[in-house]
Amino acid sequence: MDKNMMNKKRINTILLGAFCSVAVLAPTTSYAKDKPKLSQSTYDIESKVVEWRRHIHENPELSNREFETAKYITKHLKSLGLEIQTEVAHTGVIAILKGAKPGPVVALRADMDALPVKERTPVSFASKVMAEYNGEQVPVMHACGHDTHVAILMGVAEVLTGMQNELAGTVKFIFQPAEEGSPVGEEGGAELMVKEGVLENPKVDVVFGLHISSGMDVGTIGVKPEGIMAGVDDMKITIKGKQSHGSTPWNSVDPIVTSAQIINGLQTVVSRHMHLTNSPAVVTIGSIHSGVRSNIIPEKLEMLGTVRTFSQADKEKTRKLITEKAELIGKSMNAKVEVQIPYSSNYPVTFNNVALTQQMLPTLESVVEKVNIIKPITGAEDFSFFAKEVPGLYFFLGGKPKDTPASEAAAHHTPDFFIDESGMKYGVEALTQLTLDYMKLQQK
Helix, strand or coil: CCHHHHHHHHHHHHHHHHHHHHCCCCCCCCCCCCCCCCCCCHHHHHHHHHHHHHHHHHCCCCCCCCHHHHHHHHHHHHHCCCEEEEEECCCEEEEEEECCEEEEEEEEEEECCCECCCCCCCCCCCCCCEEEECCEEEECECCCCHHHHHHHHHHHHHHHHCCHHHCEEEEEEEEECCCCCCCCCCCCHHHHHHHCCCCCCCCCCEEEEEEEEEEEECCEEEECCEEEECEEEEEEEEEECECEECCCHHHCECHHHHHHHHHHHHHHHHHCCCCCCCCCCEEEEEEEEECCCCCEECCEEEEEEEEEECCHHHHHHHHHHHHHHHHHHHHHCCCEEEEECCCCCEECCEEECHHHHHHHHHHHHHHCCEEEECCCECCCCCCHHHHHHCCEEEEEEEEECCCCCHHHCCCCCCCCCCCCHHHHHHHHHHHHHHHHHHHHHHCC
């Protein structure tokens, strides 16, 4: 990098800090003079985004049950005069904004669902909601930040609607249900949205999405070309044995002991079969259900688990190894073992189009203080279904207070998960500017 470029980057960083303190949605000096100006004042839109987020956080809904969330979103989108479609993939909401000039169709996506987690955060808008999950009443919480994603995209919709006469293209706002996975026996999420034609009419050219991170500083973005998040299979392993009194185990075929041997055997799928420097993978058993009394060896046991890989070849390899090991270990114990993989969810790798990532990296750099090129993450995202069909770019948005060490930040999917709301304004600006810059680049 030459001295002029270094000086320009340093000046832009300084000015960005000044703009962010008074006008988050005003363009920084890194934008060319002919860039469309963002029309909403920062104070108005940021306060609205925070208000929307708090309402959604206080009223979370589980996957495929986001009825009130969808109504809340729809009311806002109708107030903007957008073309709206509801009940897409059960509860999804789609809005179309047609610019005054011809150009590409840009899709922006936010996920809406919450998790069966009991909230422990001290915020005044903490969730007290209970709902049915797998036949049981459970507490519900936005423990992964989807409430912020929805509020951010509602803000982007308002900003871009105010710039409709300057838009050279069409924007499709996708509010998606069931990212966390549909209830057993149901379809949902991005996969069902794609099946129902969400990327058609008008045909989408490119899709952008973000995920807030409780472990990344506010004012930063994390991104990676190619695979940024793992593909996922969940699995169910059923072990059928022979019941007996606990005092006479020799009369049993013990599914609990068999499960212990299978769990140990599955650890070798990664440690002894995967080339870890080239093919990172995870095999985890997260749930075991069997038995009712201390002195009865049960007849049946069920285990649930998850598998994470970064290529289709590794996905197929792990499926084969898990099935073979579980069945053969079961046979050695005289038990019958049934492996279902995938069981209810099967997400592809979340893949960032390389050319698109390189093209839009300067836009991300213009929005925040720092953009980090991160390592792949073993978490999974069904945004991957959109990015499998059209070029996609997915990035992580900092949501951790800067004075909180990363080691002390509560993880996603936990009761203490916390997001600093000051980070959401960067999400609004990033998605807005990505849309504007992409459209402008296609005019050249």
